[in-house]
Amino acid sequence: ISLEAAMFHAVREGEFLLYYQPIVAARTRQIEGFETLMRWKHPTLGMVPPVRFIPIAETNGLINMLGAWALKAACVQLRQFEDIARRPLYISVNISPRQFRSDRFLDVLDDALAFSGTPGERLVLEITEGTLMVDPVHAEAILGKMAERRARIAIDDFGTGYSSLAYLKRFPISVLKIDRAFIKDLPAAEKDGAICNAVLDLAKHLDLSVVAEGVETEEQLEYVASRGCDYVQGYLTGKPMPAHVAMAALKENL
Ligand code: G
Ligand code: G
Ligand code: MN
Ligand code: NA
Numbered sequence: 001i002s003l004e005a006a007m008f009h010a011v012r013e014g015e016f017l018l019y020y021q022p023i024v025a026a027r028t029r030q031i032e033g034f035e036t037l038m039r040w041k042h043p044t045l046g047m048v049p050p051v052r053f054i055p056i057a058e059t060n061g062l063i064n065m066l067g068a069w070a071l072k073a074a075c076v077q078l079r080q081f082e083d084i085a086r087r088p089l090y091i092s093v094n095i096s097p098r099q100f101r102s103d104r105f106l107d108v109l110d111d112a113l114a115f116s117g118t119p120g121e122r123l124v125l126e127i128t129e130g131t132l133m134v135d136p137v138h139a140e141a142i143l144g145k146m147a148e149r150r151a152r153i154a155i156d157d158f159g160t161g162y163s164s165l166a167y168l169k170r171f172p173i174s175v176l177k178i179d180r181a182f183i184k185d186l187p188a189a190e191k192d193g194a195i196c197n198a199v200l201d202l203a204k205h206l207d208l209s210v211v212a213e214g215v216e217t218e219e220q221l222e223y224v225a226s227r228g229c230d231y232v233q234g235y236l237t238g239k240p241m242p243a244h245v246a247m248a249a250l251k252e253n254l
Contacts, residue, residue, distance in 0.1 A: 004056050006042065015041050016066060018073055020081075020246040022238035022253075023092065023211055026225035029237060031253045033090035033124070034081065036074040037240045038066065058098050067099040068108040075116035075123065077243055084250045092124040092154060097131045101138065106145050113149065120150035124175060127153065129161030132171060140171060147172045154211070159195060168206055176203050178224075180214025183234070187223045200228050 010016060020034040040048040057063040071093050078091040099105055113120055125146060132139045132155075143153060154175035159182060167173075178199055182192045196212070203210045212224040215234030224232060238249060 003048075003053065004060060006045075007040075007053060007056060007060075007062055010040060010042065011062065011065065015043070016069070017041060017242070018070060018077070019240035019242060020077070021233060021240040022246070022249060023231055023233045024237045026212075026221060026229055026232045029253075031085070031089065031238075031250055032231060033092055034078075034246060035092040035126070035233060035240075036070060036077075036094070038070055038094075039240075054096065058096050061098070063096050063098050064102050064104070064108075067096060068104075068112075071108060072112040072115055075112045075118040078118055078122060079116060080243070081247065081250060084247055085254065088122060090122045090124055090152075091118070092126055094126045094156065095131070097128075097134060100127055100131050100142065101134070105142065109146070109149065109151065121152070123151045124154050125151055126156040126177065128156050129158070129163035129167070132167055133161070133163045136167070136170070143171050143173075159199065165202075168202075168208075173208060175209045175211060177211045177213050177233075178229075180234075183212055183214045183220055183224070184216070186220045193223070196224060196229075197227055200224075204228060 017039050019037045019039050021037060022031045023033045023035060024031050038050055040053050042048050054063065057066055074091045074093050078089065081089050146153060152174035153172065154177055155173055156177050157179040158176040160179045176199060178196060182195050185192050186196070187193065200210055209231060210229050211231040211233055212229050213233050215221050215232040215236050217236060221232055221236060241249065
């Protein structure tokens with residue numbers, strides 16, 4: 001049985017779940033939000049990583065169904081996180097290229113917000129540079145619609161795609177997520193440091209927030225925080241975790 005066939009079965013059986021990774025203020029380490037990361041718990045294969053099943057779902061179209069489910073479930077989960085924290089948090093959800101292009105995407109978005117009662121401004125949609133560049137005219141229209149709903153757009157894996165900086169001017173983007181590739185060898189790697197500094201500088205002048213991804217050490221956190229990076233996400237401040245563990249982490253983090 002192929003992984004693809006198993007996926008259709010898995011959808012029916014409810015084998016997909018969502019993990020949540022804290023995104024924290026670099027200075028205080030207070031949890032500001034969570035990124036939603038999909039997991040597949042297969043009865044015999046165990047945890048199948050997203051790098052194995054997302055590309056298949058993207059090819060066969062299952063991503064539209066999985067993505068719609070994830071968006072709605074994440075918005076519902078946010079309300080529970082906020083009940084614990086007793087302050088506004090946000091939820092960040094990855095949107096694949098095919099989902100972004102889907103005619104139904106805006107309906108899916110509206111449904112998730114309406115069903116959960118989550119205000120649009122508490123939602124961050126993570127897209128990659130590639131998603132924007134496939135069809136920039138279409139992207140501009142969709143991003144405008146997202147902005148009408150006050151959802152914020154984050155560029156995921158920033159700096160690794162094939163795109164021009166011009167899109168930062170053209171599109172209503174709020175957040176840059178510096179890819180882990182530029183963080184992992186800090187503070188020793190001078191070129192990576194230079195790239196991080198340049199991104200932080202650019203973001204400051206364009207009034208964008210920055211999240212440093214893949215922060216694993218105190219030195220890395222100190223490096224980016226001292227250069228003006230407001231938010232970090234990585235194993236140092238929290239791995240992706242099931243919702244109940246994330247809620248326990250929130251209680252510890254008030
Ligand atoms: O979670 P890691 O936990 O292994 O995730 C690897 C990659 O899988 C992420 O970088 C992201 O691009 C993708 N991914 C994880 N969850 C989702 C999801 O819910 N939707 C989409 N489109 N991609 C996801
Ligand atoms: O959506 P995106 O491509 O940014 O996915 C984030 C990926 O990075 C997920 O697979 C997540 O599990 C992983 N990740 C998050 N924090 C760390 C970290 O500190 N170190 C490493 N190696 N991976 C991380
Ligand atoms: Mn992401
Ligand atoms: Na990333």
